[in-house]
Amino acid sequence: NAGVTQTPKFQVLKTGQSMTLQCAQDMNHEYMSWYRQDPGMGLRLIHYSVGAGITDQGEVPNGYNVSRSTTEDFPLRLLSAAPSQTSVYFCASSQQGRNEKLFFGSGTQLSVL
Amino acid sequence: AQSVTQLGSHVSVSEGALVLLRCNYSSSVPPYLFWYVQYPNQGLQLLLKYTSAATLVKGINGFEAEFKKSETSFHLTKPSAHMSDAAEYFCAVSTGFQKLVFGTGTRLLVSP
Numbered sequence: 011n012a013g014v015t016q017t018p019k020f021q022v023l024k025t026g027q028s029m030t031l032q033c034a035q036d037m038n039h040e041y042m043s044w045y046r047q048d049p050g051m052g053l054r055l056i057h058y059s060v061g062a063g064i065t066d067q068g069e070v071p072n073g074y075n076v077s078r079s080t081t082e083d084f085p086l087r088l089l090s091a092a093p094s095q096t097s098v099y100f101c102a103s104s105q106q107g108r109n110e111k112l113f114f115g116s117g118t119q120l121s122v123l
Numbered sequence: 124a125q126s127v128t129q130l131g132s133h134v135s136v137s138e139g140a141l142v143l144l145r146c147n148y149s150s151s152v153p154p155y156l157f158w159y160v161q162y163p164n165q166g167l168q169l170l171l172k173y174t175s176a177a178t179l180v181k182g183i184n185g186f187e188a189e190f191k192k193s194e195t196s197f198h199l200t201k202p203s204a205h206m207s208d209a210a211e212y213f214c215a216v217s218t219g220f221q222k223l224v225f226g227t228g229t230r231l232l233v234s235p
Contacts, residue, residue, distance in 0.1 A: 014166070041221040050132070052213060052225035053167075060220055068222065100166055108217050109155040109174045114166030 012036050016101050016115035023091040023122045031086040031118050033101030039113070041104045042084040046070065046097040047117075053100065059084055060106075091122045125150040127197075127214045129226035137234050142186075142201040144229045146214030149195065155217035156197045158188055161228075162210045170212075173197060184208070209233045 017032045035042065043058035045068075055068030059078040073095060075087040084103075088095060098119050102112040130145040148154055153175055159167040171182025178190045188199045199212060214226040 043221040045225075050227055052227045053215075053223070054225070055222055058221040069224075102166075102221070104221060106220070108220055109172060111157070111169040111172065112159075112167070112221070112223065114168070116164075116166045 014101055014103055014113050014115035016099075016118050018118060019116070020119050021121070023088070023120065025091060025093060025122060027088075027091050029088050029091065031088075031099055031101075031120075033084045033086065033115060034082050035084075035101075035103040035113070036082065037103060037113065038081060039103035040081065040106050041110075042078070043068070043102050043112070044074070044076065044084070044086045045100045045102065047100060048097050056086065056099075088120075093122045096120060096122045125152075125154060125216045125218050126224055127156075127216050127226040129212075129214050129229050131229050132227065133230045133232065135232040135234065136204045138206055139203050142199070142204045142208065142231065144199040144212050144214075144231065146188075146197045146199065146226060147195050148197060148214075148216055150216060156188075156190065157215045157217070157223065158182065158186070158197075158199050159213045159215060159225075160210050161213065167213065170199070204231075204233050206233050206235070 014035045044056040045053040057076040059065045101115045104110040126149045156173040158170040171180045173190045181187045215223040
């Protein structure tokens with residue numbers, strides 16, 4: 011079982027560059043989300059989706075874009091990378107329901123110089 | 124707004140000792156509460172969750188947590204620590220579908 015797969019695992023960008031973090035799940039989950047993890051701050055929600063074609067903003071959405079064209083994929087786009095976006099990014103998915111457990115990918119470590 | 128506070132960014136115990144990781148929540152409605160664990164260079168895994176069915180919740184790897192409304196707490200415990208328990212632990216509250224608010228995390232260090 012692959013679960014939630016994130017690529018790449020590591021990425022270094024220069025300020026102003028754009029890139030897409032990929033996330034795919036094979037569990038047929040309707041719900042998917044992106045979090046960023048920063049030291050001493052826990053995880054913070056960037057964007058989430060409750061189904062194909064439906065996305066919404068989380069706590070820290072500025073500078074990020076998402077779309078959900080299929081149930082399986084939920085890419086996160088950095089439009090113009092900034093040093094403040096240096097972080098570890100996690101994609102998660104779950105079944106429907108507010109108390110359902112989230113399945114997390116192994117993360118993407120991003121550095122913006 | 125719903126939130127959680129984890130007391131102590133680091134907790135050190137000896138192998139075989141009691142593990143106690145503290146989490147207090149703030150919520151105006153009955154909360155859905157979770158504990159997740161993160162091993163080095165990995166994503167988070169669910170340890171246990173509280174959904175109002177029972178105040179004492181048992182999770183994986185011998186961990187359990189007790190929901191205390193009067194104290195607005197959901198502390199995580201394990202009677203006897205093992206070296207493999209060394210990890211970072213996050214308390215979280217659900218604010219909606221796919222929307223979790225996490226605490227800042229507690230790193231558990233286990234010494235032989």
